[in-house]
Amino acid sequence: MTNPNLAERVQLKFYATDHVPAMDLIPVFHKWITDKVIDDELMIDVADYSHVDKGPGVVLIGHASDYYYDLGEGRPGLKYSRKRGGNADATLNVADAFKRALTACVRLQKESGLSLAFSAQEALFSIQDRLHAPNDDATFDAFKATLEPIAKKALGDVTLTREGDARLGLTIRIRAQGAGSMEDAAARL
């Protein structure tokens, strides 16, 4: 019996409204490592995939999680990806992903010289763990109760829709009705 609440590899992407060439993120992410901007995580390296169409863009590689300036779907955005060391409690794990993703978005919005902005009206949540969280309706139903309250808390009223083919890990589109800022969303968590 699969149980998505056992999975720790969660990903959350917020989309950029004003975007910039992915390569512009390379110096920013290097600076984040050098200056230990994410002070409670070990950040290690920057991987450049800006040459790949609709790819992972530029990735700030960490030990426990990665931060992508992601070009997936042809829609740039900030994707937070928990790899390990997550909380055994799924609710805490998801809340942490929201907090970290939103905080990173706010930081990027403030990066001088970047002019990058994100929307709090839409996000893409996924679990990269096909063993515990296959992309099917039963898993979606089982996980909704975990995800929805946190998404609501951060973004206001939301609708959740499962999407993508069965080969993917559980993938959920989050649409928020409100038009709050990233800062507000981050502050609510």
Added chain:
Amino acid sequence: MTGPTWKDRLSDAMPEHLAREIDVFEGQIELKKAGKLDDKIFAETRLRRGAYGQRYDNGMRNDGTGQQPLVFPTALTKGPDTMWDAPGMQRIKNPFGKVTAEQMDVMSDLADEYSDSILHVTTRQDIQLHFVHIEDCPDMHRRLAATGITTREACGNSVRNVTACEFSGVCSTEGFDVTPYADAVTQYFLGHPDVQDFGRKFKIAFSGCHDEPCGATTFHDLGAIAEVRDGKRGFRVVVGGGLGAVPVKAKVLSEFCEERELLPLAQAVCRVFARLGEKQSRARARIKFLVQKVGLEEFKKLVAEERSKLRDDPRWTAFLSDLSATDETPIRPGAPLATGDAAFQKWAETNLRPQSQDGYYVATIKMPLGDFTSTQGRVLADLAREYTGDTIRLTIEQNVALRWLSGADAYAFYQRLVDNGMGDAGARTITDIAACPGTDTCKLGISASRGLAGELRKRLKVIEDDLPPEVRALRIKASGCFNSCSQHHAADIGFLGVSRNVGGRKVPHFNVIVGGSFQKNAGEYGLVAGAVPSKAVPKAVEMITQKYTAEREGDESFHDFIERVGKGAIRKLLKPIAKAPAYEDDPSFYSDWRDPREYTIGDLGIGECAGEIVPFVEFGLQAAEQELYEAQELHEKKESAPAAGKAFAAMVTAAKALVRFLDVQCRDDADDVIAQFRTHLFDTKVFFDPYAKGKFANYLLKLHESRSFTNADDEIAHRTLDEAQLFIEAAHACYQRITEASADAAE
């Protein structure tokens, strides 16, 4: 609450022997975590499972202004000086590049879950996933095993992935389809006891014919080229080729080896290599050095003797009874090529190749720097299911090919590629640049080969339609160091990363290598025309290609052009851009492509890319070999004084490697290196050969005093080269003696 595990889930799907091997590996991980396994043993164990280390795994990262410790959660290590938690790389071995749709789906899933959603095609038809954690490897291996893939011997001192032309079986110039033979060799040697005790890795390649580039047998330890004689199938077998610091072309071991003799001959070669190949000094442990040392004729004799001693093995010929076992069956009827728009026509020109079977084509999907996403991987799997069947092959030019595409489907197929960002035209042209990982992830990387390749690609894409056809046809390859993983020696224009000091700062450079050729199985190696700063490489490409266009005679190939004008002309051409501007004038030269940090080689680690743990001293000795090789090239071109100077520099490099190996600090300049060498290796007699005593050391000391190389004529150059060769040999021997003595002392 515990959930399901991959081990349970896949227990029925995995072949039993693979499942068992993976359990053993997982057990070794547990033993290592419990402190019950030695670092070196565990390193070799994981390498043999294709789990490599990556840059920064020694727990240090240079941020451009200094070293910064990376404090990983545990102090545990997974090899000498290799932190347990540091991200590593998983190599997935795909014999002759073959991948099924199911395998492509699974590798894409693994990229999503354990890596960064990127699958990287290597120049040896493997897939690599980067930034993976060692503890995720057993589950990755299980999921691969369930689709028939083993990562066993993807690395380590054994037979590596057996490669073959991606056109095998569908090519109009091939003698016959080499696929079943490559498959038989793969199966036969996997885990075979005769290939477990090599001093270094052993690479085998197959080619269907002599003249095309696809198999690249020339630079393999063992190459087999299909030939039919008197209606009988067989192979021209070549041995002892290799790239790296000392590129060597493989030599003919057998003009015609009948098909039934192929496996026993290969086995005899492996046994000779295992028995007589160098084991101590890894820098000289590839089979090319053994062939050089004993001479080809003696090597042939040794192989023949070994062959005569082998007991018959039914597996040598069992596969011959069903050579069609590896055949692919098209799923759509063949038909003439569909028409499409202009973009399709352009793509078809370079990316579609007609098969020998009427109405079918091989489609090459150009992957930038060998990378594609997990999403694209799933699209490729879908395309294979819909149009071609299980006919995906990874290519040594870091692309993906799908065979058996009906001409009627080609346009629809192309449109799907375009929709998914894979419709780039120009396969096998100047924009299709091969690059090794370089400083991005490789511990041995000196310069940013991927950064460079990405930049060149971006610039060339803009102008590709305006380039003359002879320039568009050129191939570029970039390696981050002299280990040559991009196979740059066989490119028209190759680059290899080096570092230079300018005004007391390090500047990333690339050696420019011109005139190699991928034709005739990579039959010609290029020559070093000099080094230029990384940031000047695009200009160098522009200057070289313009010269070629302006001075080309008739249909002259680039290789012939370089032969005619000489490497010296290219060096002269590049001279104005060979020197980096002062830091104050242009600091951009002091960082590498796509990496804003001030350049350093402080991140260089102990390499695993070259197959195993390579101590830094061996890296230095290899650098000396490379310089000596360049000196020999200069000498052949009658450039006597530069040749002698280079040979002297090679000796200094070797001396420096040893001095630093003894933990003695020394600067890079020859005076200091030689002063330290005299004190610590000559006066102490540590360098002394048991028979020749101080003779070889004296070569260096005397040359340093006399500086006879500065205006050497041909004779002096010749002598200096000989002395340098002997000195470097002695340096290897000295290093070996020291390590042996330390090992004895430790015991």
